[in-house]
Amino acid sequence: MTANGYRDYFKVLGVERGADADAIKRSFRKLARQYHPDVNPGDKSAEARFKEISEAYEVLSDPDKRRRYEQFGQYWSQAGAGGGMGGMDVDFGRYGNFDDFINDLLGRFGASGGAAGAPGGFGFGSGFPAGFGGSGFGSGGFAGPGGRAAAVNLDAEANLSLGISDAFRGCERTLAVNDERVQVRIPAGVRQGSRLRLKGKGNLQPGTGRRGDLYLNLQIQSHPVWKLDGDQLRSELPLSLDELALGGEVRVATPDGEASVQVPPGMTLGRSLRLKGKGWPLKDGRGDLLLTPVLRLPETLSEEERQLLQQLRSARSADPRAGWMEAARL
Incomplete structure (x- = not known):
């Protein structure tokens, strides 16, 4: 000076x-x-x-x-x-x-505090509220007109993307937050939109040492097999024509490994098989696993399979479109 x-x-x-x-x-x-x-x-x-x-x-x-x-x-x-x-x-x-x-x-001391740093862009100095004062700091906020303290939001938000396996089992992640490395524990069973709070890891108020909290918005990546639906974990279950028609025991995948399920004869497409306690982790245990059968026909047929299907066509006793043709008329 x-x-x-x-x-x-x-x-x-x-x-x-x-x-x-x-x-x-x-x-x-x-x-x-x-x-x-x-x-x-x-x-x-x-x-x-x-x-x-x-x-x-x-x-x-x-x-x-x-x-x-x-x-x-x-x-x-x-x-x-x-x-x-x-x-x-x-x-x-x-x-x-x-x-x-x-x-x-x-009119510097008349400036009001702005919002915290934007999602994904926080860092040391990146989320300071607009118009923070130089010598007008106070323990409760920045000085406003007449010495009043203006509220300051020092909290920050960021998005964190997780694979469904990490979300299911829980994991640890190391994040760079405000020029420091922070170890974050993700509990098992988090869901899309879950929010984690890291206390005292938000934006810094210059001159006072006050820091807000950092909120992590969890986003679960899509998976080629599993889909989380509320508390239930879902998947399609590919079945052959004979498995759908005749039923029987089939081997299926679960998050814990392979298991056996009993497919009832004449299984209707659209209905689901429920495996209790084999789904998503909950506070009081596990949700259910729902497997929805879908017909999976082979891309190519052997000669024997073709002959058997020809015999099935000739021997078929019911018309699958019975009643449908009449009901479909407009």
Whole structure:
């Protein structure tokens, strides 16, 4: 800070005056990590430096505030020599320092907090609420007009995609969250849309050390065989013509391995075989597994199969379309 109270925010962040938004963000993230109160507990000078860095970033990261800051900086220099602001009479003597001047003109402490970081895009500095104050931090939020605390949402959300096997059995994942690696335990039996809360792993409020929570929205990938329907796990069960017609014991796949099921004779397509306790993990056990038979004809027939089917056609006693033709007329 100069003798007249003016802070050169570009120098505070160690960037050139023509630095772009990415360069400003990179510099802020580096300095914020270095001077954050959590990294320097009890160090008042580091805390003051962190607040100064946050204040500089607040102004320079906002295109409109940056433009006005650069303009006001020019007028401040002229005011020291008795100049004015573009024809407006401004009494600089009533401001104790440049902070008061900027606060009054930009209405910085009247800014309200924004939303937390977007799904999938959180990270250190990426989800800061819009308009956070530099020296107006308070334990309950940012200072608003008249000293009132404006509510700040520091929570963040992200989507996490899981294979159905990981969702069924549970798993552990290591995530990069706000420049740290976090081990996350996914419990067995989570479903599409389940939400996990990681306490204290959300966005950081500069100057206070407060952090929100991170919410993980779980998305289960589709599977070529299994489909989760509420508490029940479903699958089609391919059966041959003779298995459907004659019934019998067939071997089937389950999430726990192979099992045997009894297919009743004349099994109707569309009905399901239920295997109790073989489905999706629940809080009090396992749901049911439902297998829906579908007719699977071979792509090619052997000569013997063809002759047998010809005999079946000749010997068939019932018309499968009996009654259907009449009912279908419009």
